[in-house]
Amino acid sequence: MPYRIVIVDDEEDIREGLTDLVDWAGLGYTVVARLEDGRDAISYIESHPVDVILTDIKMTFVSGLELAKYVHDRQLDIKLVLISGYKEFEFAQQALSYQVTHYLLKPTKLQEIHQVFRDVKANLDKEKAEKEQSLGLLSRNEEMLFMLRRQFFAELASGALTGREEIERRLQLISLPADPERSPCCLYAIRIHQDGPLPDPGAADPDANRILRFVRHAYKHEQDHLLHIPLHAEAGVIRMAALGLGSGMPDAASIEEIEEKVALHFDTVKSRLHAVLGTTSELEQVQSYACLLDLARPEARTGAQPEPVATRSGAASSPQDPDASRFDPLVIQKAKSYIQEKYNEDLSLEDVAEHVYLSPVYFSRLFKKQTGRNFTDYVTEIRMLRAMEYLRQPQYKVYEIGSIVGYRSAKYFFKLFKQYAGCTPTEYRNTLP
Incomplete structure (x- = not known):
């Protein structure tokens, strides 16, 4: 995709000449606007995406230097190239203070313009690649954190994680500000009602995974000091966990509030599921715990496991089936x-x-x-x-x-x-x- 460039000069001949004589497409740019003053340029970039501005340094109302200062002060991601017939050193010095990429003198040579904008494009390409790499790394880190949080609750619920010190260490690792002895938590399920037969238990279910992604996005941020974490998608059911964070949740002696908040937050997600995906849903199998240590204790988990999901023929999954284990x-x-x-x-x-x-x-x-x-x-x-x-x-x-x-x-x-x-x-x- 070509980079978007705006050309600003109060002399029409120069403005049109720069537009028509330079092979912008060959250099990797497209001219999105030709303007006669820095004031017009500021108005344009406030409502349009721009990558590069080529501007005269002296103009009637707002100069190229003032335009450069505007871009610099607002930290806009726009490269500036100044062009001027003046050779005074202070202009170049001031331009450098505003992080102007290049400073050209009139009359400019076509070869020089081409070289300057090849350099600008090389810098833009490098920054774009670094940004994409950074975003990719951030996305992978977020996915890893999400997986670690899911794994944490799975190990708690299965009894594989019971020690207070280890639970605290894991909470720090997955960036959850919770106290094993004070933070209430909840396991629950969202039942999705859809037309047509249910997939066989254990079989890949693209719809369930699609709904899981939707639910994950809906519960992405902490709400009322409560964080919801989607755990697993299967035929017609999304398994969820909710954890009270920080000091905003009640003491361990009271868990009613976490159930009220789970129900309240679900009402919002339920409406979104119906509006966007056309599905109806309900909250079920709500199992609350006064603290994380209670969830980790085997005696506290009695009855917390959901029933086996029936196959299309109505028979429950057999423990011998390779896909039968839900936990x-x-x-x-x-x-x-x-x-x-x-x-x-x-x-x-x-x-x-x-x-x-x-x-x-x-x-x-x-x-x-x-x-x-x-x-x-x-x-x-x-x-x-x-x-x-x-x-x-x-x-x-x-x-x-x-x-x-x-x-x-x-x-x-x-x-x-x-x-x-x-x-x-x-x-x-x-x-x-």
Whole structure:
């Protein structure tokens, strides 16, 4: 995208000449305005985006130096190039104090103008790249912080995090000004009502993830000293946590206020969900705790876990299903979702570990500890289950299915399938009704 330049000169011939004779498009610019005074330029930049101003230093009402001072004092992200027929040193000195990029003297040579604006573009390109890199780093840091906060609550709710000192350390790490013994918290769910059949539990649900992103944005900022943290999206349900921050929440002896605030804040989000996405929703499974340590204690969590989500046929998810666990630490849930999305690709342990911001060794150990199986076995089981789904569809040939679910070698696929199912893929298809 070309940079936007404004040309300001009170002499029409010079103004038009600079516009027409310089190959602005070739230099990477587009002239968005030609103005005759600094006063006009100030009016223009107040309502239009501008990257560069090329201006005469002496004009009738507002000079180029005054225009430069205006840009400098307001810290506008605009490059200034001054052009003048005067050679007095004080002009150049003053221009430098306003961080003017270049100072040209009339009559200017076309070659000199080209060189100056090539330099200006090089600086703009560099600053743009640095800004994009900085924004990208900020975005990644925000995503990492969000993941760490989700992980914190998942470990609290699962009993994996119980010590006061460790909880305090983690709170500092994730920038949450809360006290383990005084800050009330709450686990709850947002039930989303949508038309059509529910996806199978554990299956990828793009709508649920889309709604999770919407809810995350709606609850982005602290409200009434209460921070809401989306934890997990599944078919028709968004799992949430809420934490009282700072000194604005009541003492640990009172938790009614956190429930009132959760309900009040949800009413606003509910209206937004309906207005923007056309969905109806309700608050359910609200479980409040006087403090974080209460959430961490096993006896306080009795009844806090939601019921298993029914499949389309009405049967609850079986614990033997690889996707049935709803309460793994969130980093494992994220890893499972990634595997389910990428299972048919050349997926490695290193790829998944990088996706969840863990080292491969630590991720492998954590995955085994939380799921009871190693990474390779889990990927194999996902692929075998998907292969069985494809075998139910006669349009797919048996020898093609191995490639579809991620195996380059049909022979190796047949071997793994027989180990998993106790029969070959062909035999499995022949037993289907």
